[in-house]
Amino acid sequence: MDIIFTVIREDTFWKILLSVHFMLALILLAALTLQVVTALMPARQVAGGFVDRGPIPAASYATLIAVVYLLQALMGAWIYIKYRTYVRIPMEELRYWWTVGGFDFKEHTVAMGVGLLPAYWYFWQQPASTERAGVRKWLTVFLTLGVWYALSIGHVANYFRGVGS
C-alpha cells in the first residue's frame, strides 16, 4: 500500500477505488436486473408451437454475474477498511444510527449472496431444466434485491463521506 501512496495521494487512491466499485456495481445491477426480468417473465407461446424465450440470453449472464459479484465483494471488503476508520466513526459521532445500521445490514446481505453464489451459478448452467427453475429464479431474485439494496445504502454512505460529498 505504501508503494502505491508514493505515486498517488492516499485520498485520491481511495476515491478511484470507490468509483470503480460504484461502476462495477452498476454493471452487476444491470446484468442481474435483466436476468431477473427474463427469469420472471413467462415464455410466450407463439404460432406453430414454438416457444419464444425472449431476446435476452439470461443463462449467458450467469458466469459474468458470479465473477463480478465476487470481485465486488472483495473490492467492498477492501474499501470497508477505509469505511470503518474514516466514515463510520464520524457517522456514529454525528448519531447517524440508521445509516450505520443500514450499512451493517448491507454487509450481511452481501455475505449471504456470496454463500449462495455457487448454487446460483450451478443452477444457471442448466437453464432448460424445469426441475430447478423455481430455485434458480428465486436465487436470482434474492441476489438482485441484495444488490439493489447494497447499491442504495452504499450510495447513502458515500453521500455522507465519499466521492463528491
Next chain:
Amino acid sequence: MTQTLDAREGFSQLDSSHPSTAQAGATSETFVVTFGIAFTLGYTVFQMLNWPLFTYMPAVGKTYFWLHRPVSGEGPPMFWYGWIVTAAINAFVVGWIATIVPGHWLRRATVFCCVLSALWPAALAGLRIFILDWATFDADFLNSIWVAAIPALLGTGIITYYVPSRFADLMWTRWLLVVPIGGLVVLGYGLILLWFLR
C-alpha cells in the same frame, strides 16, 4: 432419416454410457446446495455468537486470532472478515461431507440443522421469559444456551423423526432461500435493537 436415427442412437448410447457424468452432476449439486445452506446458516450463527476466525484492527493494521477486544489506541475492531472466513470453512467441510453421505440422510440432516437453528434460540428466549415472568424460585441457572440446548435438541429430534421423507426431499433446495431469508430476519432484528431504536 437414417442419419437422424443413427444420431439418436448415438445420443442414447452417450446417455447410457456416461453414468459417471450424471453422478458428477449430482455430486456437484449436492455440494453447492449444501454449501449455500451451511454458509448462510453458519454466517448467521457465527455473527450472533460473535465467533470470528480472526479480528482485524484497521487503524494499526494488526490481525488477531479469534475474537479480540481492542485495547486503548488500537481503534475499532473488524469482525466481518472473520465471520465470513469461519462460515466459508464450515460450509466447505459440510459440503464435502454431504457428497459422501447417502442422499436421504443428508436431507434429513439438513432438516435437523435448520430446525435446530430455529428451536435453540427460541428455547433460550422461552427460558428467559419463564425466568422473568413465571419462576417462583431462583431460576437463573436456566439462563444458559446449554440448558436451552436440551429442549431444543429434544424438539428437533422429534420433528426430524416425524418429518415425511417427501417433505425433506421437497424442502432440500428450498432451504437455499428459507435459510438466508430467515438469517437476514434474525440479523436485521438484532440491528433494529442495536441501531434503529436508539
